[in-house]
Amino acid sequence: MKPNKTYSLAYSSCPNDTFIFKAIAGQLIDLQGYAFDIVLEDVETLNQNAAKGAYDITKLSFAAFGSLMDKYALLRTGSALGMGCGPLIISNPGRSLDDKARPVIAVPGLGTTAYHLFKFYMDDLFKGQDMQVMPMPFEKVMPAVMENKADFGVIIHEGRFVYQTMGLELKADLGQWWEDKTSLPIPLGCIAVKRDIDPKVVCTIQQLIRQSIDHAFLNPAMAYDYIQTHAQELDEDVIQQHIELYVNDFSKDIGKNGEAAITTFFEKAWASGLIEKSRMPLFAC
Known part of the structure; x- marks a missing residue:
């Protein structure tokens, strides 16, 4: 079947991202007729390329997203937020x-x-x-x-x-x-989507990422080879610790507490002059 459309999907080589997206990359779930061109880069390269509008859907630092709200909106799935997981x-x-x-x-x-x-x-x-x-x-x-x-x-x-x-x-x-x-979780990384993509498509993609996360938790062994191939640190225990720390309930849905953390982070960034304040809505759907 010919796909509805092919979208570029970029994320990092870190175990949390490869764990999250394995089922999409490997077509292990029903992709609802969509196809994805997968790109893996380090997060700062992703940030820089997103500033050029390089990808339809991309992993970003929350800090970078704050400067790109005119081009991209947040998805509620795939993010890295949490407690005890900061730099x-x-x-x-x-x-x-x-x-x-x-x-x-x-x-x-x-x-x-x-x-x-x-x-x-x-x-x-x-x-x-x-x-x-x-x-x-x-x-x-x-x-x-x-x-x-x-x-x-x-x-x-x-x-x-x-x-x-x-x-x-x-x-x-x-x-x-x-x-x-x-007293809030730390907002580290997010998945963002270009604002000019049809909102119905965006909501479907958001659901696919959630399904990909669920698939990874139900079938962790199926993701391991993919994760290990791309990980900077190949030790199995380190990979597992990484996934356990960065893939959590916030990855499935940012939720109200996550929204509060993101808003607080941007308020501090605006106050410090690191990014300019935006009036664009945060979320795509």
């Missing part, structure tokens, strides 16, 4: 965030939620600290710190499970700071 600031042992006049901070891209949270945190506790920010792909952050190319690093994804084995030391848990300040 970490790490360094070689014995360092303090204020022990140097102008420290170099490696971050996983300037358009990432991790960078925004880092800015919120520094403005709260180290206001006025002059920093040199060095953006790079997330998998290069820890090596940059280990090789003393950066004084500190903001790590995301599976980095939180392995930094100690690399001899690195935790300086701050940005997710814990956020939770202490807001």
Whole structure:
């Protein structure tokens, strides 16, 4: 059967995304006559490409989405929100965030939620600290710190499970700071869709993502090879920890508590001048 239409679908190689989208990528569920061209990139590349309107449906940092609301709207499924899952600031042992006049901070891209949270945190506790920010792909952050190319690093994804084995030391848990300040889950990543796509189609795609998540939970072994093929960290225990941390009830539906977290995040970003305020509605359907 000829598909109704083919849409580009982009997400990251991280285990939470490949777990969520395996059933769609592998056509393991009824796709309702739609076809998808799958693209996998690191999250900052996805952010940058979405700014050019490259994809119909794409994973984004919530921070990047905040600057792209004119082009994209949120889906209620596929997001990464939660408690105890935020970015970490790490360094070689014995360092303090204020022990140097102008420290170099490696971050996983300037358009990432991790960078925004880092800015919120520094403005709260180290206001006025002059920093040199060095953006790079997330998998290069820890090596940059280990090789003393950066004084500190903001790590995301599976980095939180392995930094100690690399001899690195935790300086701050940005997710814990956020939770202490807001009592809300931390909004990390979302799935966004171009605003010019028919709303009926969008709602169907949203349902397909929910079905793909349900399929993955019911058939975890069917997703493992796909996940492991694309994971930066191939250790099975790390992959499982990653999925358990980042795929949860918020991934199935953002819900009211998730909406409150997203709104609070954007209010802080607007107040700090990191993004411009938008009047566009958040959700596509």
